[in-house]
Structures are given as structure tokens and as C-alpha cells.
Amino acid sequence: MINTADMLKIFQRYRGDAIVVPGHGGRHWINISTKPNLDAIIGGGHPGMGGQASFALGLALAQPNRKVVLFDSEGDLLMGFGVLATIADRQPKNFYHFLLDNECYGLTGGQPVPNGKNMRYDVIARGTGYPSTYNFVDIEDFSSNIERIMAQPGPVFVAMKVIPEINNLPIDKRIPWQTRRPIDVLKDLRKELGVAR
Amino acid sequence: MDQRTDNKYISPEAVVAEMKKNNVTHVVCLPDSETNWLYVLLQAEPSLTLVPVSREGLAFSTAAGLWTGGATPIIMIQNTGMMEAGDSMRGWGVGFNIPVVVIVGYRGWTRHGVTADTAAVYIERHLNAFNINYYFVESDADCARISIAFEDANRTKRPVAVLVCDEYHGSNR
Numbered sequence: 206m207i208n209t210a211d212m213l214k215i216f217q218r219y220r221g222d223a224i225v226v227p228g229h230g231g232r233h234w235i236n237i238s239t240k241p242n243l244d245a246i247i248g249g250g251h252p253g254m255g256g257q258a259s260f261a262l263g264l265a266l267a268q269p270n271r272k273v274v275l276f277d278s279e280g281d282l283l284m285g286f287g288v289l290a291t292i293a294d295r296q297p298k299n300f301y302h303f304l305l306d307n308e309c310y311g312l313t314g315g316q317p318v319p320n321g322k323n324m325r326y327d328v329i330a331r332g333t334g335y336p337s338t339y340n341f342v343d344i345e346d347f348s349s350n351i352e353r354i355m356a357q358p359g360p361v362f363v364a365m366k367v368i369p370e371i372n373n374l375p376i377d378k379r380i381p382w383q384t385r386r387p388i389d390v391l392k393d394l395r396k397e398l399g400v401a402r
Numbered sequence: 403m404d405q406r407t408d409n410k411y412i413s414p415e416a417v418v419a420e421m422k423k424n425n426v427t428h429v430v431c432l433p434d435s436e437t438n439w440l441y442v443l444l445q446a447e448p449s450l451t452l453v454p455v456s457r458e459g460l461a462f463s464t465a466a467g468l469w470t471g472g473a474t475p476i477i478m479i480q481n482t483g484m485m486e487a488g489d490s491m492r493g494w495g496v497g498f499n500i501p502v503v504v505i506v507g508y509r510g511w512t513r514h515g516v517t518a519d520t521a522a523v524y525i526e527r528h529l530n531a532f533n534i535n536y537y538f539v540e541s542d543a544d545c546a547r548i549s550i551a552f553e554d555a556n557r558t559k560r561p562v563a564v565l566v567c568d569e570y571h572g573s574n575r
Contacts, residue, residue, distance in 0.1 A: 263467020287456025
């Protein structure tokens with residue numbers, strides 16, 4: 206299984222000027238990214254679970270000349286599974302859909318997602334119409350393929366088995382890691398993209 | 403009487419004209435029984451990109467991404483779907499200050515007698531619970547309210563609904 210922080214450090218080298226929606230990887234990405242104003246760090250479930258992929262798709266459609274990279278999670282994707290059909294329908298060439306699959310709901314104590322051990326999300330994505338899909342379970346495989354993945358046109362789907370990071374603390378005992386409010390993150394991103402009005 | 407020339411109904415052309423007037427770029431939608439011919443017009447309109455969603459909750463997160471990236475989205479769903487999308491509207495729409503207009507097909511709307519369809523019984527209560535402003539559109543003469551809805555959304559930085567009260571008439575041919 207892949208350590209999320211290690212994977213993101215490798216990805217960072219190939220990020221370029223892409224917008225990154227780090228999802229639940231945000232707690233690590235915030236310390237790795239060198240372009241925070243191009244990061245849509247809006248929290249994993251904060252605005253409502255199930256919407257990360259469609260939010261990232263919207264960004265990709267609005268900014269067709271800029272790559273958009275999403276680090277989704279399987280719990281989030283399962284809640285809005287139909288988004289795969291919309292992404293495949295639109296075929297955004299600038300869209301890179303990574304999936305952090307830890308087989309559980311890490312933020313609520315690690316309960317398993319339905320059929321977590323058997324789901325093959327890359328197969329499902331291919332079945333909905335993603336032209337390129339990958340499945341990695343170790344960091345070496347990821348590392349030797351990431352440059353090629355980011356160089357090819359999207360939409361690309363990359364499923365990765367990651368080490369679970371379970372949080373058992375009550376919500377009010379958790380130390381917040383985000384340094385900006387989500388609406389300020391969006392404001393900064395719009396300004397960076399030159400679309401603020 | 404030809405329903406399309408009678409001023410009591412909504413013509414799809416009037417709705418598309420309002421979208422173009424307000425520089426809409428993307429229509430995030432899930433088709434419903436009221437908007438058959440409107441959908442056909444939208445598909446043919448070169449200035450608009452249709453983004454089909456498979457469940458209405460995804461419309462708000464998609465619209466949030468589009469707006470953040472500089473596009474001008476509009477959402478088009480039925481009142482049933484508007485209620486299904488409640489938490490998404492809360493988080494992605496209201497929570498992120500997204501000024502999106504939502505064209506809502508008012509299934510079950512009736513001016514007379516008892517409202518039999520629970521989708522119609524609850525939709526306004528649902529919108530009021532979230533403090534969402536809304537405007538009724540029953541005919542072409544009302545379509546200017548779509549522009550008012552855009553002004554409202556941009557001023558308040560919140561989703562605003564346009565309730566389309568014409569069911570099986572102007573938009574269905």
C-alpha cells in the first residue's frame with residue numbers, strides 16, 4: 206500500500222501549473238505544494254461528501270487550457286458514483302482523476318466502505334468510458350508511471366491503494382490543519398486564474 | 403388554439419434568450435418531464451455547453467467548480483431533484499457563496515384546487531428552509547424574472563431559484 210504523503214511528494218515534481226484538488230490528501234499536500242494559490246484545498250467532506258469529482262470536473266471544463274488534478278477518495282466517489290458517467294460524457298482532455306483508496310471511512314473511525322476490498326475502481330472507470338486507467342498498489346509502480354500519466358491527454362483515472370489514516374478523535378478535539386477558510390481558498394484560486402470579479 | 407402562440411405559456415426560445423442575455427456558458431442539468439423541447443434547443447445552441455449529471459446533488463458541486471474556474475453556469479433540474487440536492491446545495495452552493503441560478507421545474511404546480519403532488523407541496527417550504535430566494539415564471543411575459551434572478555444571485559452571492567410553473571405546455575410540443 207502507498208503512503209499518501211510520499212506519493213504526493215513524487216507527484217509534486219510533475220504538477221506543472223495544474224490546479225490541484227487534493228481532497229483528503231490535503232492535510233499532506235498543504236505542506237508539499239509550492240503553488241498554494243492553485244490548490245483548491247476545500248476539505249474532504251466539508252462542503253458535502255460526494256462532490257469532489259464533480260467540482261474538479263467543473264474546474265476542468267471552465268479552464269480547458271489548464272490541467273486539473275483531483276485526489277479523490279473512494280468514500281466520496283461512491284456517494285456520487287454517477288459522476289463517472291458525466292466525466293466520460295464530457296471527455297475533458299485536461300482532467301486527471303487520482304483515487305486514494307484506503308477501503309475505509311478514515312475520518313469517522315475507519316469503518317469499512319461497502320465491498321472495499323473487492324472494488325476495482327479503475328475497471329469501473331474504464332467501463333464508463335475513461336480512455337486511460339491505472340491501478341497501483343506500491344509506490345515504485347506509481348513513481349515509474351507518473352510522468353507518462355501526466356503527459357498524456359485526459360481523462361485519466363488512477364486508482365491507488367493507500368495506507369489508511371484513521372482519526373478516532375471527536376470532531377471538537379481534532380487539530381485543524383487548514384490555514385484558510387474554503388471560501389478564501391476559492392477566492393485566491395479565482396484571483397490566480399484571473400477570473401475574479 | 404396553438405399553445406406556442408398563446409401568451410399564457412412559456413416558450414423554450416424565451417428561456418434560452420434569457421440564458422444568452424446573462425452570458426451563461428454551461429447548463430448543468432438533469433432532464434425532466436417539463437423541459438423536453440427546451441433541452442433540444444439547448445443542445446443546438448452553440449454558446450451553451452450541456453453538462454449532464456446523473457443525480458441532482460452533483461449539479462451544485464459541478465456548478466461550484468464551473469463558477470470557481472470562471473464560467474457562468476446555470477442549473478436546470480426538477481423540484482424533486484432540488485429537494486434531493488439539499489445538502490449539496492447547502493455545502494457547495496450556499497456554503498461557498500456560489501451565485502448560481504437554478505431553473506426548477508415545478509412538478510405538481512396548480513393555481514386551482516388542491517395540490518395533490520407532494521413534490522409541489524414541499525418545494526417552497528424546502529427553499530424557505532434554506533433561505534433561497536425564488537421567482538415564479540408562468541409565461542413568456544415572466545421570463546424577464548430570470549434576469550432578475552441572476553441579479554439577485556450575483557448581489558447576494560447565493561443560489562437563487564426560478565420556479566417554472568408551466569408543465570406540459572410550452573416546453574413540450
